[in-house]
Each structure stands twice: as C-alpha cells, then as structure tokens.
Amino acid sequence: MSESIIEIDPELAKRLLIEGGTLIMLDVPTGTDFGIDIKSWNSGENFKGIKMIPPGFHFVHYSATDDYGESAPRVGFFHFFSRSEFVVKKWDPKIEDISLEAVPEETVQRLKSNLLELDRYLGAYPYDMWKQWKELTDKIDKSLVERCNPKSGYVRSALELINYDDATRPRGGEPSKKRKRGSGLTLEEREKELLPDLKPKPGTELRLTELPQKFYPDDATPAEITRHSLDTSYALDLMLNKLKDPMEIIGELQLTFVCFLAGQSLDSFEHWKALISLICKADSLIERRRAIYVEFFKVLEVQLSHVPEEVLCDIVASNNFVYHNLRKLFANIEENSQVDDRLKSLASRMKDKLTKKFLWDFKNLLDEEDDEAPVVVSMD
Structure with missing residues (x-):
C-alpha cells in the first residue's frame, strides 16, 4: 500500500504526515479485503491501518475472508476525517466484523503515543485517487450522511432480512390479513400472497x-x-x-x-x-x-x-x-x-x-x- 507515496510531492507528503488522519485497525485477519474510498487490498500479516488520510469525507470498507479464500459480503462505514484525527477500531473474530464495542480510551492514547513505532505497519492513503474521490463526492456533506446513514452505522452490501408477517403476527393468531383475501385474486396474486414479507432488519438499511x-x-x-x-x-x-x-x-x-x-x-x-x-x-x-x-x-x-x-x-x-x-x-x-x-x-x-x-x-x-x-x- 505504501507504494503510492512515490507519486506524492515531498512537500505534500510532509504536510499529509502532519495533517492527514490515521485509521488504526487492530487484529484484522491476514487476507481480509480492506479498502478506503475506491481502492482496496488484501491485508498483510503486519497490517495495522492507514495513515495520511486527507481531511474530509471517506468510506472505509472490508470483507472478511474464510479459510478457503471466499469473501463475505462487503461492509463499510462513512467517516469525515478531521485534521490529524486518530481513529481506532478493533476486529472481533467471533462476529468476523469490526467490534461493536468502542476501543477503551487508554488503549487509544497508548497507540497514539506509540505512533512512530506503529508507522511501519500502516499503509499510506493512495493519494493518486484523491482527486477522483473528491469529484465523486463533492456534494456529500455531514448533514446528508447523518440523514442517510444506517442507524447501525454500517453500510452492508447484503442486508439481513426478516419476515415481517411472522414478526407482526400475534402469537396464536391467524396469518396476516392479506392471506384472508383468497377469493377474487389471480393465480399470480395468490402466489405473491404466499411469499414471505421480507424486509431489512431495522437499523441496517x-x-x-x-x-x-x-x-x-x-x-x-x-x-x-x-x-x-x-x-x-x-x-x-x-x-x-x-x-x-x-x-x-x-x-x-x-x-x-x-x-x-x-x-x-x-x-x-x-x-x-x-x-x-x-x-x-x-x-x-x-x-x-x-x-x-x-x-x-x-x-x-x-x-x-x-x-x-x-x-x-x-x-x-x-x-x-x-x-x-x-x-x-x-x-x-x-x-x-x-x-x-x-x-x-x-x-x-x-x-x-x-x-x-x-x-x-x-x-x-x-x-x-x-x-x-x-x-x-x-x-x-
């Protein structure tokens, strides 16, 4: 990942080292498909995150990979990086996803004070795509993201669906009202009535x-x-x-x-x-x-x-x-x-x-x- 720094002007690189954001990703399994904005890579054994992230809107995304090299559906989150912001996330192997629990502040401060040692494990933001990313997202502001972002905080390529017929049906009651209207329907309509009423799990869409x-x-x-x-x-x-x-x-x-x-x-x-x-x-x-x-x-x-x-x-x-x-x-x-x-x-x-x-x-x-x-x- 660090190869993209070769393309950056030395003065700009120096400025990004100071002003750029840092995303620390703890315990990400080797081989995970991990990326930011419109670039992604397979994480290496020593991967700890991304540095020199230009201030502004970004989309971090990842796909867990199993022992056979098969990738899970992609998951991502939006973040507006402020100047020199330091963000820490931790991978939870039980759910094969980023942990739902916040990283303790003492851990964040310890990592921040040890940034020079961490630096060699961080990939540089691929600055060659920054101009393209800005063109793709220049009308996206914080208020829009706050309004559109899933309540869970994560954008999932494969939403978890639940059957609303079963979820809203009283225990011991009859099937939903629409099932009672059997007469007067076409065959196609009857078949549609028999299908489960699947909708995204609340908070995920x-x-x-x-x-x-x-x-x-x-x-x-x-x-x-x-x-x-x-x-x-x-x-x-x-x-x-x-x-x-x-x-x-x-x-x-x-x-x-x-x-x-x-x-x-x-x-x-x-x-x-x-x-x-x-x-x-x-x-x-x-x-x-x-x-x-x-x-x-x-x-x-x-x-x-x-x-x-x-x-x-x-x-x-x-x-x-x-x-x-x-x-x-x-x-x-x-x-x-x-x-x-x-x-x-x-x-x-x-x-x-x-x-x-x-x-x-x-x-x-x-x-x-x-x-x-x-x-x-x-x-x-």
Whole structure:
C-alpha cells in the first residue's frame, strides 16, 4: 500500500504526515479485503491501518475472508476525517466484523503515543485517487450522511432480512390479513400472497429519501395520469420539497453511487437508477430547477467514467437505462422553449462527450422509442 507515496510531492507528503488522519485497525485477519474510498487490498500479516488520510469525507470498507479464500459480503462505514484525527477500531473474530464495542480510551492514547513505532505497519492513503474521490463526492456533506446513514452505522452490501408477517403476527393468531383475501385474486396474486414479507432488519438499511409511490395526484383524471407518467415533474417536485435543500438530491445521487461502487450495495444501485429516471423524465420542471440539472450533468459524467467494466456492459449493451433516460432528457431540453440557451448548450456538450466515449446515438431525439410509447390508462 505504501507504494503510492512515490507519486506524492515531498512537500505534500510532509504536510499529509502532519495533517492527514490515521485509521488504526487492530487484529484484522491476514487476507481480509480492506479498502478506503475506491481502492482496496488484501491485508498483510503486519497490517495495522492507514495513515495520511486527507481531511474530509471517506468510506472505509472490508470483507472478511474464510479459510478457503471466499469473501463475505462487503461492509463499510462513512467517516469525515478531521485534521490529524486518530481513529481506532478493533476486529472481533467471533462476529468476523469490526467490534461493536468502542476501543477503551487508554488503549487509544497508548497507540497514539506509540505512533512512530506503529508507522511501519500502516499503509499510506493512495493519494493518486484523491482527486477522483473528491469529484465523486463533492456534494456529500455531514448533514446528508447523518440523514442517510444506517442507524447501525454500517453500510452492508447484503442486508439481513426478516419476515415481517411472522414478526407482526400475534402469537396464536391467524396469518396476516392479506392471506384472508383468497377469493377474487389471480393465480399470480395468490402466489405473491404466499411469499414471505421480507424486509431489512431495522437499523441496517440506508435511510434514503423515499421515492414517490405514484407519479400523479390522488384526484388525477385518466388524462392527467397519462401526462404525469410521461412527465415526472410532479413526482420529482414532490420529492424535492421534502428535502431541506433541493440540491440534496445530487448529494444522494453521489452517495448511492459510491455505496454501489465501493460498497457493492445493489439496493443503492437501484435507488441511483430510480433517481436518474425521475430526474431525466421530468420536463416542465427543468427551467424552475435549472441548478439541479446543471449539477446532474456534471455528476453523471464523472460517475459514468467510474462504472466498472462488467456493469458498464450491462448498462450499455443490454438494458441501457442511462442511455434511454438521457435520450428522453435531451429531447425534453431541446423542445422546451422555457429552457435557456446555456443549459441547452451544456446538454449538447454532454451529448457529444457521451457519443464520443460510448458511441451512443442521440440523433433523431424526437422519434418515439418503443419503450417510450404513451401509457394507456384503463377506464374500467
């Protein structure tokens, strides 16, 4: 891990030795997949942690490894390192995870006073990726992390699920109410009713902004339902109004992306996709929320350059949700007379960059694609 220091200017290295944070990890088993931000390594026999961590937001993550070399699902935690901060965590072999108990203060002080001796067991923060990490996370602040962080304090790629049917059913009582409605259901609905109602164990899931369950008002007419299904402005505005600052949606877009990229969280990936769809399919809201769209283009361009190749194949080749959603957004911006020329120019530059990089075809934007056909609302 220390090889990255070769790339650092000597003056900068000296400053980071003084100002950088230190993360001490006690008793981490050899071979554990351990990392910070978008880099990870297999821990060596003498590994004790990471030094020279630049002040700011970071994501520490790890996967326990068994005797056969198989890795457990990834776990991680967020931390805003302050100048010269000294953090100590201890591994608990019983749970094969970081101990839930805080390291005693006397142990922390002893380690801190012995830092010079510890130094050779600490890997240097991989500074070559610091600029990229800042670009990926520049809209993530402490208030956003406090709101979205799981109550447990740890982001897990594989959430522990519990059956809410059993958890909420009174002892000796009948199965949940929904099981009583056997008549009048289709075969598919009956099969769904028989499935357990699995939900994440309380406190383990990211507390992300709840996405609108429906994209139209309660009293909407069939014609309005169709319009709101094609233009998600109503649903997006509903979501933005729940936030203290509407720009938090961009921070949440970044947070869910790094939880997927570094934390391997598929739940975060799904939320990221849903946010992209909601933002891209809005039309009448674009001019009023112009600042959000300016930042959205910047953030998405950076994120697409970091999508893992195996995931990019899925995004680009098969069900290309990013392409289809951007195509819709570019068409809306092109046709919307309320959108100013500067935003149209920004969208055009983004189009050109993506066409050059991914060979995406954004010509004939106004030609309706099969999956963009109008939603037909039944009057029955």
